[in-house]
Amino acid sequence: MNSKRNVYLDLKSIEEAKKILFDQFENHVTKIETLDVVNAKERVLAKPAIAAISSPNFHAAAMDGIAVNASFTFGACEDAPITLIPDDNAFWVNTGHAMPEGTNAVIMIEHLNIIDKKNVEIEAPVFPWQHVRKMGEDIVATQLLFPRGHKINTYSLGALLAGGIFKVDVYKRPKVLIVPTGSELKQWHEISIDQLKPGDVLESNSTVLGGLCEDHGAQFDCHPMLKDNLETIKSAIKTAATQQYDMICIIGGSSAGSEDFAKPVISSLGELYVHGVTMMPGKPMMFGRVSDTPVFGIPGYPVSAIVAFEQFAGPLLLNMQRLPSKQPTEALVSPARKIASKLGQEEFLRVKIGSVDGKLISSQLPRGSGNITTLTEADGIIRIPANSEGISQKEQVHAQLLRPLSSIENTIVITGSHDNTLDLIADQIKAVRGDINISSSHVGSMGGIMAIKKGACHMAGAHLLDPEDGTYNISYIKKYLADQKVWLINLVMRDQGLIVPKGNPKQIQSIEDLKDKSLRFINRQPGSGTRILLDYKLKTLGISPDDILGYENDEYTHMSVAVSVLSGRVDAGLGIHAAARALDLDFVPIVTEEYDLVIPDRFYHTRKVQVLLESIQTKEFQDRVISLGGYDTQKTGKVIYQSDS
Numbered sequence: 001m002n003s004k005r006n007v008y009l010d011l012k013s014i015e016e017a018k019k020i021l022f023d024q025f026e027n028h029v030t031k032i033e034t035l036d037v038v039n040a041k042e043r044v045l046a047k048p049a050i051a052a053i054s055s056p057n058f059h060a061a062a063m064d065g066i067a068v069n070a071s072f073t074f075g076a077c078e079d080a081p082i083t084l085i086p087d088d089n090a091f092w093v094n095t096g097h098a099m100p101e102g103t104n105a106v107i108m109i110e111h112l113n114i115i116d117k118k119n120v121e122i123e124a125p126v127f128p129w130q131h132v133r134k135m136g137e138d139i140v141a142t143q144l145l146f147p148r149g150h151k152i153n154t155y156s157l158g159a160l161l162a163g164g165i166f167k168v169d170v171y172k173r174p175k176v177l178i179v180p181t182g183s184e185l186k187q188w189h190e191i192s193i194d195q196l197k198p199g200d201v202l203e204s205n206s207t208v209l210g211g212l213c214e215d216h217g218a219q220f221d222c223h224p225m226l227k228d229n230l231e232t233i234k235s236a237i238k239t240a241a242t243q244q245y246d247m248i249c250i251i252g253g254s255s256a257g258s259e260d261f262a263k264p265v266i267s268s269l270g271e272l273y274v275h276g277v278t279m280m281p282g283k284p285m286m287f288g289r290v291s292d293t294p295v296f297g298i299p300g301y302p303v304s305a306i307v308a309f310e311q312f313a314g315p316l317l318l319n320m321q322r323l324p325s326k327q328p329t330e331a332l333v334s335p336a337r338k339i340a341s342k343l344g345q346e347e348f349l350r351v352k353i354g355s356v357d358g359k360l361i362s363s364q365l366p367r368g369s370g371n372i373t374t375l376t377e378a379d380g381i382i383r384i385p386a387n388s389e390g391i392s393q394k395e396q397v398h399a400q401l402l403r404p405l406s407s408i409e410n411t412i413v414i415t416g417s418h419d420n421t422l423d424l425i426a427d428q429i430k431a432v433r434g435d436i437n438i439s440s441s442h443v444g445s446m447g448g449i450m451a452i453k454k455g456a457c458h459m460a461g462a463h464l465l466d467p468e469d470g471t472y473n474i475s476y477i478k479k480y481l482a483d484q485k486v487w488l489i490n491l492v493m494r495d496q497g498l499i500v501p502k503g504n505p506k507q508i509q510s511i512e513d514l515k516d517k518s519l520r521f522i523n524r525q526p527g528s529g530t531r532i533l534l535d536y537k538l539k540t541l542g543i544s545p546d547d548i549l550g551y552e553n554d555e556y557t558h559m560s561v562a563v564s565v566l567s568g569r570v571d572a573g574l575g576i577h578a579a580a581r582a583l584d585l586d587f588v589p590i591v592t593e594e595y596d597l598v599i600p601d602r603f604y605h606t607r608k609v610q611v612l613l614e615s616i617q618t619k620e621f622q623d624r625v626i627s628l629g630g631y632d633t634q635k636t637g638k639v640i641y642q643s644d645s
Ligand SMILES: Nc1nc2c(c(=O)[nH]1)N[C@H]1C(S)=C(S)[C@@H](COP(=O)(O)OP(=O)(O)OC[C@H]3O[C@@H](n4cnc5c(N)ncnc54)[C@H](O)[C@@H]3O)O[C@H]1N2
Pocket: 180, 181, 182, 184, 185, 201, 202, 203, 204, 205, 206, 251, 252, 253, 254, 255, 256, 257, 260, 281, 282, 283, 284, 298, 299, 300, 301, 302, 304, 369, 370
């Protein structure tokens, strides 16, 4: 360790930090360049676009037919048709032709009686300018087509060309240098997966931030990755600040660790304006100035990096091209459960959103800012203000939407117990219907039943054993969902058992073996079918939960139980065979259980649910399920029970 630890000097709110940023760099606007219109898509006009010519630039026939002077046709009727003589008092025209001298109307060919080559009759008069596109109808020469600041989209290209504008003056795209730092980082193209050692981290932020630069109209260069070394990073930033970059983003090393150098680099080379913003994720972000270039210290955690960029660097890049900040699309959502949040920092909470019974319901995703999937899984972001301790279940709140509402509305929301085949359904359904999505969240079987009761999902995955008669789910439906008609459809039969390390080093053969206090166990959360199964087994075997080391520690999915075993944190956990197989662990079978889908009748008959039910009955789906291991599909898709209330 060769450096002092950083401390945040003075945390700023997002608004305060933005004000400082814009006070400092408001006037940083890129230079102007002249481009051929055809190369100017997505660029921003630095000068107004004034039409050079009118469009059409002449009176043009709008239909195929014959051009006439309307006054010549007045008085024509069925009893007294008027004869037109082509090339004399009328002229054949096609759509788009210039109107011949002296004419001001077009009669469509289908309204003519063609007598012979020389004589054409009409039985009705026409009014002046009928079926004629007058000169300047669309664009008039000297008209302002677009003011400066207009972002040229595909439609704009058509208007510019039609208005005779072939070159435009646009703001240059800002150029950003992205500097990934961290001795632990490995480039994907320089390492194979099997060479990765504990502590190595695949570098991904520079690709993501580069993409975000482009989304904000900028270009980017990626600096080669730098080790955590103050002098190396300092020298790279010093050089970069003399080059033609409009912005520099140092990634990583923004927080308080001994190897976090962004802050000393910026302060020693220039001036640091802000270090620490009261937001989560992204708190340690910073910015300052080196030479005249804005330099950001972007936190290394992937979600923190994205939030920090989108809140600060992105808007500054837009301003450099005189574009306004992006305004996200929002919708009012109802949280499925109460959301707690820390006072004093504005939280960007990632949520899944489902549309159930016409109401948008949000369910919270994990908060970890190191987990990029909390964003890739998210349908929206709820911003919880710094002065709020959270959101109650009764409140409706605004969520920024990350995908279109139509796509959210076409999503089947599955809540409840976790099973690996739910991921297969999500993929399989896409093979037949690209517009239907699956969103599953894992809250345990009882959580799923309760979500159905509350109208918060379209279906629930459940495997709730009734110890009295050995049936699954039916008695729970009768007890908790007596007020509605539901269908119980089997998804799979699956093996539940003890997931143990490869080779089963502790020779665990049964649940009784867990009584050995030297064995560490990981449980599932209360209300999950697996937990109910364990409790049932313990009861019938006469084992007290106190006899099991780790009974009180729980995980939410089979896969996280398997990960706990793989990491060596525990010696065993109860879960499905497929989870053990997926991570190449050993498995001691305990029971074969029924995993079903509980579907309210009002959703059962909808097209999207029927598509799902059809897709689980295909051979392709069932073959994929079998290949996961530990599954039987003989009852898949069968109606197990139908309640009649
Ligand atoms: N004692 C404290 N520790 C931390 C604090 C704090 O206030 N006090 N803040 C935490 C918060 S909040 C955040 S956010 C992180 C920010 O960390 P750094 O910006 O210093 O980033 P690193 O430590 O370098 O990396 C964090 C994490 O991200 C990975 N990483 C870094 N760069 C990349 C990249 N280009 N691509 C992919 N992944 C990257 C890195 O390997 C680490 O795992 O600090 C907390 N700590």
